[in-house]
Each structure stands twice: as structure tokens, then as C-alpha cells.
Amino acid sequence: MASAIQFAPKADDPTKVEFAKLLGDLRARREEFQELRHIPQNIVDRFKTLGIYRGLVPEQFGGAGWSARRFMEAIEAISAADGSAGWVASFGFATKYISSLPAETLAEIYANGPDVVVAGAVFPPQEVEELDGGYKVNGRWGFGSGCMCADIIGVGIRVEGEKGGLPRMAWMPPGKVQIDENWNTMGMLGTGSHDLVVKDVVVPRHFTAIRGSAPTIDCPSYRYPSMAMAAQVLAVVGLGVAREAIDEVVSIATAKNSITGAPMMANRPGFQIALAQMEAQLRSARAWFYEATDTVWDKAVSGAQITSEDQGLLRIASTNAAKTGADVTRRAFELAGTTGIFAGHPLQRYLNDALVVAQHAFMNDGTWQAGGQALMGLDTPPGYP
Secondary structure, eight states: OOOSOOOOOOTTOTTHHHHHHHHHHHHHTHHHHHHHTSOOHHHHHHHHHTTTTTTTSOGGGTOOOOOHHHHHHHHHHHHHHOHHHHHHHGGGGGGGTTTTSOHHHHHHHTTTOSOOOEEEEEEEEEEOEEETTEEEEEEEEEEETTGGGOSEEEEEEEOTTOOSSSOEEEEEOGGGOEEEOOOOOSSOGGGOOEEEEEEEEEEEGGGEEETTSOOSSOOHHHHSOHHHHHHHHHHHHHHHHHHHHHHHHHHHHTTOOOTTSOOOGGGOHHHHHHHHHHHHHHHHHHHHHHHHHHHHHHHHHHTOOOOHHHHHHHHHHHHHHHHHHHHHHHHHHHHTGGGGGSTTOHHHHHHHHHHHHHHSGGGSTHHHHHHHHHHTTOOOOTTOO
């Protein structure tokens, strides 16, 4: 059955063959990623080669000038091959997390090229000691996705007397950060979202900035709303996983006779109805997700005002995509019957990965309420939309 994922490098793009090969290798190495509990450097290096980490970087630093849709479709395709790999690749968007740093600092970060892997952990923000020209940072932070192969790492800090709902982040070389490899979860196990530990590291003030505040360089990718995109790039992982789950259960339905002597699954009306409903759910959620993305991207390119309603719709579409992805994947698992219950079956991984996406704070049930507030022009929680 034809996949709904449309991303692929253009026909004359020399990376086209490499991208297809990458997807095949990701599928073949899924178990390895689970055992490692992170995506290895040799895969991250291939993400770099394919432009994932330079796609949204300002072009003055060598960025590739990708649109938001192009980036997200790439993440969706990678996520169908492996959810954890898609999650780690999605942090190619994190150039936006450092977009509020001084332009001179960004130039320093990208001095050796645009393929910089940005990772970090924000919560809980830790109090710092203020020094002349910087801060002494200590503490522990959870959920450091992609930290194992990062080129720069940020942590959330709290500066005495500083007001506002958004956290300040301090950015430093990965050699200054200890990684406590304690990531052990039901899904997305390969993301390497370990705890980050920092001890007495002095970070210059110009390497700190408020996450989500106004960027210091004007370009379309930096005009696009940072916190909305932070939710989008994770939600699209769930869309990719759900697509793979549908394809997997269709493969089962068309290849396996029932041990009870019942008709092949593909010939059962119940399966046929369910498949049609899953396709309708997933494609509808996906279509609106990208429609909202294109609308706001066009405004970012033209310099038109991006309203709170625009951003709220991006967030609602993200929550809807994540929840729909989880629902569709769960139904695919259920349709597989006893086939899916055996340890190591791919549908178990798809189900667990899709559920973890939907559990993320950016897509939890509270975001529905905040989305409604945004649509009515009411005050929303800090960091939303």
C-alpha cells in the first residue's frame, strides 16, 4: 500500500540514494539502538551529511534553507524507519533554541560549519552563582535527548532577580557535561535522553539566553515560532510511527492465515473497515498538521505577522497529530491479534514509541485547554504557544 509520507530529496539531488539507504539501515538496526539506548555517532553523522542539522540554520552560516514542511517530512520519514532515530534527528530544529544568543555567539558556534548538533535539558532550572561576565553552573537535569552525540549542550538555569515565565539556558561544550546513562523507558529507548550533570562550569553570559525569546538574526526559520515548532517536530515522529504500524499490520493481514481456520485477516470485513478508518484518521491529522505548517511558514517567509491564533493552531494540530498517531498505532496493534504479543515484535515497539510521543508535555491533555485559550485571545501558560 502506498505510504502517505511524501518526503524524499529531489530527483537530481545526490543525497536521494543515500536517504533511501539510510532508511533501510535504520530499520535493520532498530534492535541495536534499543540495546545501546542511544542513536550512535555513525548514524548522526549520516544525518549531518543529508542536511538534517543544517536544514534550518540561517543561510549566512551555511544553512540549507529548508522550509518547515521539508524538515518535518524528513523527520516523519526517518521516524517511520525508527522512532528513536526520528526523535534524535528532530533536534535539527534546535538551532532555534540557540537563536536568542547574540549574533556573534552564533557565528562562533557555526564557525566550523552548519552541521552542529544541539541538545539540552531545561528542567528543573537550577540556581547559578553570578560572576563577572558569566555564571557558575551546577546541577542535574533530566530528558537530555540526543546528548550522546551533541556538539553543544544547554541546561536550564535560574538567575536571581530575573522575571518571566520562560527559562534561561546556559550553553557549553559537551566535554563540560557529565552524562548519567539512566534512560530506561517503555518507548523511545534509543533516544539517549539521559540525565545531564554539570559541576562548577563557568559559562560566559553571552552563551546564555532565554529559550523561546526573540531571535537575534532575521531569517524565515528563526521567525517561525520556536515553541510551536518544538512541539511539531516531536508530534511528527508519532505520525511516522503510526504509518509504519499501519503498513506492518497490512503486511500481517495479507500474508498470514489464521491458525483457527478463519478467513485470512485481509478478507475479514472488520479488518477492512478498521483499515479504512485508520487511514482516514491518520491522513486527516497529517493533512491539517502540514496545512497549518505551510500557512505559518508562508508568513515567516513574507515577514507577515504570525498571530497567537496561528501559533495556537500549530500547537493544537501537534497535539492532535500525536494523539491520533498513538490511537492509530494502538488499533494496529490490536488488529494484529496474538501475532503482536510476542516479545520483540515490531508492533510492540511502534505502540510504545507512539504512546511516549503522546505523553510528552508539549502534547499532553493540558495543551488542549491552552489551545482553546489561544484561539480566544486569552492568556496562556508560560511557554505556550
